[in-house]
Amino acid sequence: MSEMVSKPAASDQTSRQSWGTQYGFLIAAIGSAIGLGNIWRFPGVAYQNGGGAFIVPYLIALLAIGLPMLMLDYAIGHKFRGSPPLALARVNRRTEAVGWWQVGVCFFIVVYYAAIIAWALRYTVFSFTRAWGNDPAGFFSDKFLQAQDTTSISITPVWGIALPLILVWVVTIILIALGISRGIEWITKICIPLLVVLFIAMVIKALTLPGATDGLNKFFTPDWSALWNGKVWIAAVAQIFYSLSVGFGIMMTYASYLKKRSNLTGTGLVAGFANSSFEILAGIGVFATLGYMAHLQGTSVDKLENISGVSLSFITFPQIINEMPGGAIFGALFFASLVLAGITSMVSLVQVVAGAFQDKIGWTSKRASLILGIVLAVVSVFFFGTTTGLAALDTVDNYINTIGVVGAALSLCVIVTVITPSLRTLRIHLNVTSAVKAGKWWEGLIGFVIPVLLVFMLVPNLVDLISHGYGDYPRWWTNTFGWGMLAILLVFSAVMPRLKWHKSAEISPSFDLENVDWNKEED
Numbered sequence: 001m002s003e004m005v006s007k008p009a010a011s012d013q014t015s016r017q018s019w020g021t022q023y024g025f026l027i028a029a030i031g032s033a034i035g036l037g038n039i040w041r042f043p044g045v046a047y048q049n050g051g052g053a054f055i056v057p058y059l060i061a062l063l064a065i066g067l068p069m070l071m072l073d074y075a076i077g078h079k080f081r082g083s084p085p086l087a088l089a090r091v092n093r094r095t096e097a098v099g100w101w102q103v104g105v106c107f108f109i110v111v112y113y114a115a116i117i118a119w120a121l122r123y124t125v126f127s128f129t130r131a132w133g134n135d136p137a138g139f140f141s142d143k144f145l146q147a148q149d150t151t152s153i154s155i156t157p158v159w160g161i162a163l164p165l166i167l168v169w170v171v172t173i174i175l176i177a178l179g180i181s182r183g184i185e186w187i188t189k190i191c192i193p194l195l196v197v198l199f200i201a202m203v204i205k206a207l208t209l210p211g212a213t214d215g216l217n218k219f220f221t222p223d224w225s226a227l228w229n230g231k232v233w234i235a236a237v238a239q240i241f242y243s244l245s246v247g248f249g250i251m252m253t254y255a256s257y258l259k260k261r262s263n264l265t266g267t268g269l270v271a272g273f274a275n276s277s278f279e280i281l282a283g284i285g286v287f288a289t290l291g292y293m294a295h296l297q298g299t300s301v302d303k304l305e306n307i308s309g310v311s312l313s314f315i316t317f318p319q320i321i322n323e324m325p326g327g328a329i330f331g332a333l334f335f336a337s338l339v340l341a342g343i344t345s346m347v348s349l350v351q352v353v354a355g356a357f358q359d360k361i362g363w364t365s366k367r368a369s370l371i372l373g374i375v376l377a378v379v380s381v382f383f384f385g386t387t388t389g390l391a392a393l394d395t396v397d398n399y400i401n402t403i404g405v406v407g408a409a410l411s412l413c414v415i416v417t418v419i420t421p422s423l424r425t426l427r428i429h430l431n432v433t434s435a436v437k438a439g440k441w442w443e444g445l446i447g448f449v450i451p452v453l454l455v456f457m458l459v460p461n462l463v464d465l466i467s468h469g470y471g472d473y474p475r476w477w478t479n480t481f482g483w484g485m486l487a488i489l490l491v492f493s494a495v496m497p498r499l500k501w502h503k504s505a506e507i508s509p510s511f512d513l514e515n516v517d518w519n520k521e522e523d
């Protein structure tokens with residue numbers, strides 16, 4: 001081995017944080033996957049895309065795309081022992097920028113994600129007194145969000161949101177500062193079992209409501225014609241990416257804190273199925289509740305309005321809670337579930353950002369969490385704790401998911417297939433420690449099938465956004481919160497690789513993947 005080649009020093013590797021146990025990692029991975037997306041995004045997406053028939057593309061997307069991508073994230077993170085920029089720089093120095101792109105994606109997701117958790121926190125308390133009164137829709141937009149004009153940037157704080165938002169950030173900063181095992185692992189071990197108990201209680205209550213079966217019929221009755229619609233398949237893939245948290249650095253980061261002897265594929269399968277089971281459970285709970293609402297209104301579930309995203313949770317559910325015997329408790333269970341599910345995902349998003357700076361600059365977890373946490377919190381409160389909130393959230397969410405996340409996943413596939421062909425090495429790595437072996441088919445999926453599908457997802461969306469903009473928002477708005485945000489992301493990813501690595505990362509100018517003995521560094 002040439003003298004110029006630097007090998008990751010043992011000191012670096014032994015000082016890297018790690019999960020307390022394999023179970024700790026598993027529960028944290030599940031905690032990251034189960035999030036707001038499962039409870040408020042999945043039911044609406046399923047409803048709009050063929051109801052019961054959606055389960056078919058959804059399961060296919062899980063098996064053919066979600067789980068293989070999860071394994072890719074695990075393999076890269078575990079083998080190269082780094083947050084996305086470090087791990088990808090170790091794959092090929094020129095691909096570090098993609099790692100920073102992933103970090104930036106997590107940054108922009110978490111600043112609005114935190115706001116929704118803050119809303120849910122307030123709504124948990126509101127549930128007890130049904131503080132939204134008789135008009136939950138008006139309450140939500142006028143009194144709660146104070147979104148007077150949908151598209152205006154203002155710095156007028158809405159204290160009812162800004163304060164719980166600050167609280168959410170303080171808790172997150174403390175958890176990240178405590179580190180992987182004492183912070184993230186600890187909180188997910190508490191929150192996830194609690195979430196399951198609360199959520200099951202809510203679902204049982206929902207199933208006993210009159211009309212529940214009509215809702216379930218709507219959810220499970222397949223509209224097979226939907227399967228001929230390409231958009232339905234794309235929606236299924238997008239949901240899987242969102243829901244499993246794959247392709248943009250989260251699982252790569254989490255896997256980098258695993259010890260050498262870790263069962264990667266087995267854990268991945270359990271995490272993936274746990275996430276989807278919870279998602280389907282959420283669909284059952286939400287649809288049973290919608291069935292009840294239709295029953296109250298003497299209509300059918302298809303005729304209901306506001307059954308996706310923000311409106312579903314913050315308008316339709318309060319309406320239902322108003323009518324329901326025992327609604328206060330039901331509401332508190334529902335919103336507390338959102339908070340619990342949200343917080344364990346939020347820490348995973350922040351850890352990607354914090355971990356990346358720890359690796360690059362050599363910051364401790366305390367320092368990274370404080371400095372970056374404050375930056376994130378300021379951006380988050382500035383945009384989403386003010387009257388700018390809702391429309392900005394909708395726009396950022398759309399652009400970051402349709403372009404940021406899909407672009408990141410596609411780049412990852414291209415890196416390991418074309419730029420530094422390493423699929424075989426990664427597959428062997430997966431199989432060395434894991435009980436369930438990844439076959440050659442895995443290479444075919446990552447190397448061909450998935451990237452082709454991702455191109456089919458990305459291109460039409462790009463064309464559409466360029467030619468028609470997004471929703472009814474004026475162009476200056478989407479240019480600011482859509483393209484503007486992506487431009488910042490691009491500049492950030494281009495600039496960060498220019499900074500020098502901290503010595504512990506051991507990426508010298510002559511760093512070369514082939515010459516590093518990766519087995520040595522692991523304990």
Ligand code: PFF
Nearest residue numbers: 033035036037038242243345
């Ligand atoms: N998987 C989590 C969820 O479903 O809410 C966390 C998350 C990941 C949210 C990625 C949003 C996102 F774009």
